[in-house]
Amino acid sequence: MAGKYPVSPLAPKDGFPALPPIAGxxxxxxxxxxxxxxxxxxxxxxxxxxxxxxxxxxxxxxxxxxxxxxxxxxxxxxxxxxxxxxxxxxxxxxxxxxxxxxxxxxxxxxxxxxxxxxxxxxxxxxxxxxxxxxxxxxxxxxxxxxxxxxxxxxxxxxxxxxxxxxxxxxxxxxxxxxxxxxxxxxxxxxxxxxxxxxxxxxxxxxxxxxxxxxxxxxxxxxxxxxxxxxxxxxxxxxxxxxxxxxxxxxxxxxxxxxxxxxxxxxxxxxxxxxxxxxDGEGATKFVTVNVLGAASDADARRVAMAIANSPLVKTAIAGQDPNWGRVVMAVGKSGAEADRDRLSIRFGDILVAENGMVADGYREADAAAHMKGENVTVSVDLGLGQGTSTVFTCDLTAQYIAINADYRS
Amino acid sequence: MAGKYPVSPLAPKDGFPALPPIAGxxxxxxxxxxxxxxxxxxxxxxxxxxxxxxxxxxxxxxxxxxxxxxxxxxxxxxxxxxxxxxxxxxxxxxxxxxxxxxxxxxxxxxxxxxxxxxxxxxxxxxxxxxxxxxxxxxxxxxxxxxxxxxxxxxxxxxxxxxxxxxxxxxxxxxxxxxxxxxxxxxxxxxxxxxxxxxxxxxxxxxxxxxxxxxxxxxxxxxxxxxxxxxxxxxxxxxxxxxxxxxxxxxxxxxxxxxxxxxxxxxxxxxxxxxxxxxDGEGATKFVTVNVLGAASDADARRVAMAIANSPLVKTAIAGQDPNWGRVVMAVGKSGAEADRDRLSIRFGDILVAENGMVADGYREADAAAHMKGENVTVSVDLGLGQGTSTVFTCDLTAQYIAINADYRS
Missing domain, CATH: 3.60.70.12 (L-amino peptidase D-ALA esterase/amidase)
Structure with a gap:
């Protein structure tokens, strides 16, 4: 119920905007x-x-x-x-x-x-x-x-x-x-x-x-x-x-x-x-998932949603863990066309993996620094075609459980 | 990592079974x-x-x-x-x-x-x-x-x-x-x-x-x-x-x-x-989801999986809340053929809803008693055909988040 939980840390810093009257x-x-x-x-x-x-x-x-x-x-x-x-x-x-x-x-x-x-x-x-x-x-x-x-x-x-x-x-x-x-x-x-x-x-x-x-x-x-x-x-x-x-x-x-x-x-x-x-229940991170290089826009969306809805990806983000293995998992389960050895993955601007394995010169500390921010971006290039999709989600925290396990009680 | 978290309350009460040698x-x-x-x-x-x-x-x-x-x-x-x-x-x-x-x-x-x-x-x-x-x-x-x-x-x-x-x-x-x-x-x-x-x-x-x-x-x-x-x-x-x-x-x-x-x-x-x-991460309840009366077995499975994978259903079960509205939601989002006004839902043996609304004589205390047990059964009759499916899952608790938000750290 409103007021029972603390205001989301992602709420607009300036509060509710000044909305002018609309004639009529x-x-x-x-x-x-x-x-x-x-x-x-x-x-x-x-x-x-x-x-x-x-x-x-x-x-x-x-x-x-x-x-x-x-x-x-x-x-x-x-x-x-x-x-x-x-x-x-x-x-x-x-x-x-x-x-x-x-x-x-x-x-x-x-x-x-x-x-x-x-x-x-x-x-x-x-x-x-x-x-x-x-x-x-x-x-x-x-x-x-x-x-x-x-x-x-x-x-x-x-x-x-x-x-x-x-x-x-x-x-x-x-x-x-x-x-x-x-x-x-x-x-x-x-x-x-x-x-x-x-x-x-x-x-x-x-x-x-x-x-x-x-x-x-x-x-x-x-x-x-x-x-x-x-x-x-x-x-x-x-x-x-x-x-x-x-x-x-x-x-x-x-x-x-x-x-x-x-x-x-x-x-x-x-x-x-x-x-x-x-204001996602329990959210502490705003997450942008970009997928490109998919065989079609529909496939790109399927992959983006699989990543955005994966409990394991969302909990990793909550833990500020650049656990790109879970992103690979989500790509694999999405049902979209994918070739493991053409995949590349970025957290923010950091190239984490390419050609099916960890990128040369990747330092986990760099990705970890991106994960500490309030805005996290996960980008996946499937390397197959021109399909793209962007979806937005939040992380999955213990607060989500707390809110939903006692909503009615 | 093994040993870091307490043994699941759903673990076999008798411990690991005595497995005899297999010749060869x-x-x-x-x-x-x-x-x-x-x-x-x-x-x-x-x-x-x-x-x-x-x-x-x-x-x-x-x-x-x-x-x-x-x-x-x-x-x-x-x-x-x-x-x-x-x-x-x-x-x-x-x-x-x-x-x-x-x-x-x-x-x-x-x-x-x-x-x-x-x-x-x-x-x-x-x-x-x-x-x-x-x-x-x-x-x-x-x-x-x-x-x-x-x-x-x-x-x-x-x-x-x-x-x-x-x-x-x-x-x-x-x-x-x-x-x-x-x-x-x-x-x-x-x-x-x-x-x-x-x-x-x-x-x-x-x-x-x-x-x-x-x-x-x-x-x-x-x-x-x-x-x-x-x-x-x-x-x-x-x-x-x-x-x-x-x-x-x-x-x-x-x-x-x-x-x-x-x-x-x-x-x-x-x-x-x-x-x-x-042994589902953080599980406190073993959940059986039965779906019957679907247009096909494939539709029944789709509904059963939508229920079993719904974070809102799983957190309600964690909270021992007979929140059958969330079951309705999961049926609705599954993509399977469904008619709201033919649905019936049971928690355990308790008829909660039928014909698209709460059942006559339903007392939430009865369903709540079932939810307090270690084994929770959710049954949905779609009232459309002969398709059936049973799937097994567990509840979603804060412990799942704790385990997965710090798996690598």
């Missing part, structure tokens, strides 16, 4: 007592009429009721206002028909309170799986949420959606078009059960850019593949991962032909994705 | 100082002329030099004697041409000392990957190994091959055919980097049964799939996994038409495989 978006939060005591646990975002929505979702076969509801709605029309309601503490996943009913109860109440169609109310739930969502505790606070909506509430929203997170995650980018400023601001939560196959956790991005659904969805999908689908904390894919992006259009700047928008959006997503890794 | 097999061990100080680290098994050999090996793409050498030799003729030499402390994996030369130096010396063809000398190396094997330390002790061979040395052999193991692993079965006794005895090592795709660790099985290579290989391959390929400690596949089975024929009992032999052999392999899991 208002936020409110409340302590509804869904599961946690003494903290906010529900956030509401109200989106002005005309807001365009896009989203990406977990590919788990056991997706939660809120995810299924969002997926059904995300392609819908956009002439009216919309809303996003998120609770922490209970994921409303694997709750059968009761889960569906809980979503319906909450979305109906929000629809009623804000005067928008139910088909434009999106919800997410994050927390324990398999326990019925006490949705009456949420419906009881909708009126209070409506009455306290404010344009400056995004930082509070970032805090209300935290579960085992040790810091709230936010990011912002702005750019100028013909003297008008366009802003993109996002918040995210997530620190465990993080693995690709979509969005990996909860992410909400808001912009005053003017666009259409198809354009926004295509950018969001493409950038999800390049950001959130390139991170892994523990290889476990959540049943609830959701990314929603809302464009209010209030800036009056049409960004459909604007590369600056695509780039700024991806920067926000990249920043949030890396913050999620940096 | 002699063992010796020595402290060669390959890496460890103050303990034996090389074992030699001498096999009488006429011994039939079979084996299974890791499927890693980065197989070690000794594994490649064994694979090349295993199909060879059997009229002459044979030998198995194993060192611990260094795996001679990812050592390039130097690794090949090291194997050649050792096998030549053994061949010379025992008067058997080099093509009948099998070696294994286990320990750190990527460091050149100081093979001169091994060749220097071959004469001493030859001079101390004894029929009663198998228990010492089991100890010499240990790395992070906390207890030596042995198993024996005997059966009678027309008044003659046939014996099968095996030893194994392994406690980390254990995942299927073959043999998962080092296993040596000796029998005085009389058979031929094709028969023995077919039994060994089939039983490997049912035993060692059904266990996982940490999903990491070793570069060195090797199983060798030697049948001396000294009992005079032809077992080629004998189901009792096939069964006894599989029992020995099953026993050793489970002992490896019970």
């Amino acid at each position: 978006v208002r936020f409110s939060t409340v302590a509804a007592g869904v599961r946690y005591a003494g903290r906010t646990d529900v956030m509401l975002a109200e989106l002005a009429p005309g807001t365009v929505m896009a989203g990406t979702f977990t590919r788990s076969r056991t997706r939660s009721a809120p995810v299924l509801d969002c997926e059904a709605k995300i392609g819908g029309g956009s002439d009216e206002g919309a809303a996003i309601l998120v609770n922490s503490g209970n994921s409303n996943a694997f709750t059968g028909i009761r889960g569906v009913e809980a979503v319906r109860a909450v979305t109906a109440k929000v629809s009623d309170a804000l005067g928008i169609p139910e088909g434009r109310v999106f919800t997410s739930s994050t927390g324990v799986i398999g326990e019925p969502l006490p949705h009456d505790r949420i419906t009881a606070v909708i009126a209070a949420l409506r009455d306290t909506l404010t344009e400056t509430g995004i930082a509070d929203a970032a805090r209300a959606i935290m579960t085992t997170d040790t810091f709230p995650k936010g990011s912002v980018r702005t750019f100028e078009v013909n003297g008008k400023i366009v802003t993109i601001a996002g918040i995210a939560k997530g620190s465990g059960m993080i693995a690709p196959d979509m969005g990996t956790m909860l992410v909400y991005i808001f912009t005053d850019a003017m666009t259409d659904r198809a354009h926004l969805q295509s950018l969001v999908s493409r950038s999800t593949d390049r950001t959130f689908n390139c991170i892994t904390v523990d290889s476990d894919t959540s049943t609830s991962d959701t990314l929603l992006c809302a464009a209010t259009g209030a800036s009056g700047v049409d960004v459909r032909e604007d590369d600056a928008f695509a780039q700024a959006l991806e920067e926000v997503m990249d920043d949030l994705a890396k913050q999620v890794v940096k | 097999v002699r063992f010796s061990t020595v402290a060669a100082g390959v890496r460890y100080a103050g303990r034996t680290d090389v074992m030699l098994a001498e096999l009488a002329p006429g011994t039939v050999m079979a084996g299974t090996f890791t499927r890693s793409r980065t197989r070690s030099a000794p594994v490649l050498d064994c694979e090349a030799k295993i199909g060879g003729g059997s009229d002459e004697g044979a030998a198995i030499l194993v060192n611990s402390g260094n795996s001679n994996a990812f050592t390039g041409i130097r690794g090949v030369e090291a194997v050649r130096a050792v096998t030549a010396k053994v061949s010379d000392a025992l008067g058997i063809p080099e093509g009948r000398v099998f070696t294994s190396s286990t320990g750190v990957i990527g460091e050149p094997l100081p093979h001169d330390r091994i060749t220097a002790v071959i004469a001493a190994l030859r001079d101390t061979l004894t029929e009663t040395g198998i228990a010492d052999a089991a100890r010499a091959i240990m790395t992070t193991d906390t207890f030596p692993k042995g198993s024996v079965r005997t059966f009678e055919v027309n008044g003659k006794i046939v014996t099968i005895a095996g030893i194994a090592k392994g406690s980390g980097m254990i995942a299927p795709d073959m043999g998962t660790m080092l296993v040596y099985i000796f029998t005085d049964a009389m058979t031929d290579r094709a028969h023995l290989q077919s039994l060994v391959s089939r039983s490997t799939d049912r035993t060692f390929n059904c266990i996982t400690v940490d999903s990491d596949t070793s570069t060195s996994d090797t199983l060798l089975c030697a049948a001396t024929g000294a009992s005079g009992v032809d077992v080629r038409e004998d189901d009792a032999f096939a069964q006894a052999l599989e029992e020995v392999m099953d026993d050793l495989a489970k002992q490896v899991v019970k």
Whole structure:
């Protein structure tokens, strides 16, 4: 639970960024007592009429009721206002028909309170799986949420959606078009059960850019593949991962032909994705895994994920041990095409191994020095082709075990 | 290193079994100082002329030099004697041409000392990957190994091959055919980097049964799939996994038409495989994962392995937490066909969830009581078809991290 564990040593040194208001978006939060005591646990975002929505979702076969509801709605029309309601503490996943009913109860109440169609109310739930969502505790606070909506509430929203997170995650980018400023601001939560196959956790991005659904969805999908689908904390894919992006259009700047928008959006997503890794449960190192020279990009990704998810590689990094033998092991088990005698491996800039054996002149002290830093880079050149992939992960420490062996108790 | 960590609480209560001599097999061990100080680290098994050999090996793409050498030799003729030499402390994996030369130096010396063809000398190396094997330390002790061979040395052999193991692993079965006794005895090592795709660790099985290579290989391959390929400690596949089975024929009992032999052999392999899991690094629980009702056996295995390898499931079990939501998550991420609303889940005999939600009358106290035991069973019925799979694993504890974050230091 938030606050129980010390803040990750990888948290942004400057704290939560100053996120400016996004015209057309208002936020409110409340302590509804869904599961946690003494903290906010529900956030509401109200989106002005005309807001365009896009989203990406977990590919788990056991997706939660809120995810299924969002997926059904995300392609819908956009002439009216919309809303996003998120609770922490209970994921409303694997709750059968009761889960569906809980979503319906909450979305109906929000629809009623804000005067928008139910088909434009999106919800997410994050927390324990398999326990019925006490949705009456949420419906009881909708009126209070409506009455306290404010344009400056995004930082509070970032805090209300935290579960085992040790810091709230936010990011912002702005750019100028013909003297008008366009802003993109996002918040995210997530620190465990993080693995690709979509969005990996909860992410909400808001912009005053003017666009259409198809354009926004295509950018969001493409950038999800390049950001959130390139991170892994523990290889476990959540049943609830959701990314929603809302464009209010209030800036009056049409960004459909604007590369600056695509780039700024991806920067926000990249920043949030890396913050999620940096809050990986128990993490003490931010790890970049680069694979090149693979027979294909798909093979490169397979190898990068095998390395990033290997408990033995991750514990070696936790121990600041340049144990490249474990990297070889992970390459071997990945299933990708590999030739032991063409492999080369680097830790940071240090060439550790090449041509299937330890490199001439390699001194373990050099690699060990790199491993002591907060940012560790593992690079593997398979020496076979042009395929490349980069993924981001963290180390595996005793703190991960401590957090997850007593999450519910 | 052996002795550094406390003996696994799951170790056999009766200690190492009494393994009888196998006619035609002699063992010796020595402290060669390959890496460890103050303990034996090389074992030699001498096999009488006429011994039939079979084996299974890791499927890693980065197989070690000794594994490649064994694979090349295993199909060879059997009229002459044979030998198995194993060192611990260094795996001679990812050592390039130097690794090949090291194997050649050792096998030549053994061949010379025992008067058997080099093509009948099998070696294994286990320990750190990527460091050149100081093979001169091994060749220097071959004469001493030859001079101390004894029929009663198998228990010492089991100890010499240990790395992070906390207890030596042995198993024996005997059966009678027309008044003659046939014996099968095996030893194994392994406690980390254990995942299927073959043999998962080092296993040596000796029998005085009389058979031929094709028969023995077919039994060994089939039983490997049912035993060692059904266990996982940490999903990491070793570069060195090797199983060798030697049948001396000294009992005079032809077992080629004998189901009792096939069964006894599989029992020995099953026993050793489970002992490896019970010595899983940091393990405090022995976990059986049963999956049934899958669309196919392959899908069932995919789900079982996803559950058995999930860090979140394994840490929940370490925490004695019947967190069935994490089981749902693992089913969802496995990639196998699944329908959330047909799933049912049991911990032990306790029905926890069915039809996609918590079961009527489920009391968490009941499941929690099951989780407190040393043996935890997780059963999932997908409700789709006839596919089944059972795999064995252990929990994931802080001790696993401690062992692997400082393995080399």
